[in-house]
Amino acid sequence: MTDPLTRWLEIWTSGPREPRDRDLRARFAVEPGELLVVGDVSGIQDYVLAPVPGAGGAARRLRARSLRVALLAAAAERAVEARFGGANRILSGGGHFLLGVASHEDAAERLDAVQREADELSLARFGGRLTLSLASVQATSASLP
Numbered sequence: 001m002t003d004p005l006t007r008w009l010e011i012w013t014s015g016p017r018e019p020r021d022r023d024l025r026a027r028f029a030v031e032p033g034e035l036l037v038v039g040d041v042s043g044i045q046d047y048v049l050a051p052v053p054g055a056g057g058a059a060r061r062l063r064a065r066s067l068r069v070a071l072l073a074a075a076a077e078r079a080v081e082a083r084f085g086g087a088n089r090i091l092s093g094g095g096h097f098l099l100g101v102a103s104h105e106d107a108a109e110r111l112d113a114v115q116r117e118a119d120e121l122s123l124a125r126f127g128g129r130l131t132l133s134l135a136s137v138q139a140t141s142a143s144l145p
Contacts, residue, residue, distance in 0.1 A: 041095035083110040
């Protein structure tokens with residue numbers, strides 16, 4: 001039995017072997033010149049696992065805080081999609097995401113606007129305990145490394 005990571009790497013190195021693999025490769029394909037945007041929510045463990053002295057319902061609190069983290073990352077994805085007129089979701093989960101978006105002359109300004117909104121939200125709703133970092137790079141080939 002091959003572990004999932006090895007299987008995933010085999011898909012990328014040996015080409016499609018079955019229809020499901022072709023679909024997977026198509027999903028992760030990027031157009032040369034497309035902008036890859038990565039987002040990362042920092043401070044997740046400290047935020048989710050922060051104790052509340054004397055309070056019960058620890059399991060509910062963990063679920064609620066985990067949901068807030070997931071919603072923050074999802075909202076950031078949607079904000080990037082809205083600023084760039086759509087996106088190809090390549091990876092999403094665990095407070096991280098990778099999107100392929102159309103490149104624009106003002107891409108840096110668009111991404112900066114999303115970053116400013118995220119910073120304001122982080123301070124207002126989470127007291128700065130959760131932060132979102134955004135970065136981008138121009139794709140130079142039709143596949144991810």
